[in-house]
Each structure stands twice: as C-alpha cells, then as structure tokens.
Amino acid sequence: MSQGRNHSHISSCLKWTLFMFNFIFWVCGLLLSAAGAYGMYFTAVESWDGKGSLETAYIVITDLSGVLLALGAIIWIVSFSGCVGALRENLCLLRLYFWSVTIFLILELIIAIAFLVFPWKSREIMELILSERLIEDYRESDNTKDLVDTLQMKVGCCGMTSQGYLDWNNNEYFNCSVGNPSPERCGVPHSCCLSWSMGGQRDMMCGYNMQSLKESEASDVINTRGCMSAIIQLLENNLYVAAGVIFAITLFQMYVTHQAKTLLDQIELQRARFYAPPARVLANGHSYGKLPLLAGPPVL
Structure with missing residues (x-):
C-alpha cells in the first residue's frame, strides 16, 4: 500500500x-x-x-x-x-x-x-554614467560628495574616465571657463591630492589650479588617473580574489534558485497526493480509483 x-x-x-x-x-x-x-x-x-x-x-x-x-x-x-x-x-x-x-x-x-x-564599449558606458552622476553632481548632495571623496582617497584616483583629473572640468565649480566666478576654478577636489590619499599632511587648497598644469607636473601634487582605470588595475592585481568572490556569489544564487525550485516541486507533489481521491480496496485485496457515479458494483 x-x-x-x-x-x-x-x-x-x-x-x-x-x-x-x-x-x-x-x-x-x-x-x-x-x-x-x-x-x-x-x-x-x-x-x-x-x-x-x-x-x-x-x-x-x-x-x-x-x-x-x-x-x-x-x-x-x-x-x-x-x-x-x-x-x-x-x-x-x-x-x-x-x-x-x-x-x-x-x-x-x-x-x-x-x-x-565588448570591454571597451562597456567601459565607455560605465565612465559616461559615473561622470554624469558623480562628477557633475558632486556638490548637489553630501552623499555624492562623500562617496566621491572616499573613492578618490581610498583608490588613489581623480575623476572617473580615462581623462583623469581633467574630468573635473565638467563640474560647474571646477570648470576652467573664463566666466566661472568660483574660487575653485580650474581646480580639483582636495580628495585628489596625494597628501590626502597617502594620509600625510592635508591641505584643503592643494587641488587649486591643477587642471591648468600638464599631467607630468600635476602628478607631483595630485593623483591624475581616473577611478575606472584605478579600479580595473586593482581588480587585475587581485584577479584570483575578485574571480573567487564573483564565482561564490554566482554559485550561491544558483544554489538558492535550485532550492526554491525543489521546494516548489515538493509542495506541488504534496498537494497532488493530499487532494488525490483515496483508493478503494476490494474484497480480494486489490485497489481501484474513484468510480464514475453511474457505474455499478465492481465485478470480482
């Protein structure tokens, strides 16, 4: 039975x-x-x-x-x-x-x-999104400002795209145009400075007028590479760790998906067995399912 x-x-x-x-x-x-x-x-x-x-x-x-x-x-x-x-x-x-x-x-x-x-196209799209959301809106909220400053100090970068520190020309406060009245005109945030990223003596005005200098000259005072390049280099230097983390996350998602599907199948099977009509047992020990309403007694 x-x-x-x-x-x-x-x-x-x-x-x-x-x-x-x-x-x-x-x-x-x-x-x-x-x-x-x-x-x-x-x-x-x-x-x-x-x-x-x-x-x-x-x-x-x-x-x-x-x-x-x-x-x-x-x-x-x-x-x-x-x-x-x-x-x-x-x-x-x-x-x-x-x-x-x-x-x-x-x-x-x-x-x-x-x-x-499409590595280069994907990087170009990412740089465009980050530049628009983080560089242009740097002073729009403290949340964006704190994120950009933390990223530039921890990773050792300035700007987001391959243009590096020149990205800050897209911000209205650091724009190098002649008509810009900002005292930070043609500068970069202080978080770009080497003294800030290396934990040395910190100067809030160390980024002033840096965009007017050549990269070779500005590199003595600030980080000149973009954050996307810095992050990619950091991942390349820790390739096995990054690959392990990505693999672990993907494996966990696949495991949870499989568990959810298995539980779904078990619940459906349980409900099918629960709502199935009970088998009837004949005098000779054989069982049969639910009979039609008009059917007569079984023939033994």
Missing part, C-alpha cells in the same frame, strides 16, 4: 534553510531601505533651500540615497516572498521568488558577457 496522506514529501531541512537565508537578506534589505530613506530625508532638507519643488524632487530621487532605497526595497520584497513563501508553503510567493532570483542571475550573466565581449 502507499505511504498514505500523513506522509510529507516536503523536506523540513530544505524549507527552514531557505527560510533562514531569506530572513537574513530580508533584514539586510530593510536596513538598506531605512538608510536610503534617512539619507533622502536629509538630502531633501539640504536641497529645499533656494530650489523649487520639482528640482528638489529630481535631486532627491536621483540621489545615491534614492538608489540605496530602491535597491533595499527590491531585496526586501524578493527575500520577503522567499521567506514567507517557504514558511507558509505558499506557491504564489515561492514562484515570485524563484523567477525574481532567476531573472537577476540571467541579467548578471548578460552583463558579465557584455563586459567580456
């Missing part, structure tokens, strides 16, 4: 493992969203003075805090569906979780292949 309806086809170990993974990511997504909302609030307060409501809204939405809030919300929603879906054995939530993680994995693979097949 069969094992009966009391037998469960759902693995408790699989169910609770998936629940714990997603609970951790759910908490992380919640913290990211809270940090993003906190940063957006202060960005709105800073931007409100002297600006219209539409301009303030644009600054707040496109600020890095907005990106952090959106990323945290996505992580929160996906991990919540996986967490509750596994706990309550909810097929709808588990399908949402499975397809979301699968789509993320496919997009990551597409981006990785694009970087491998």
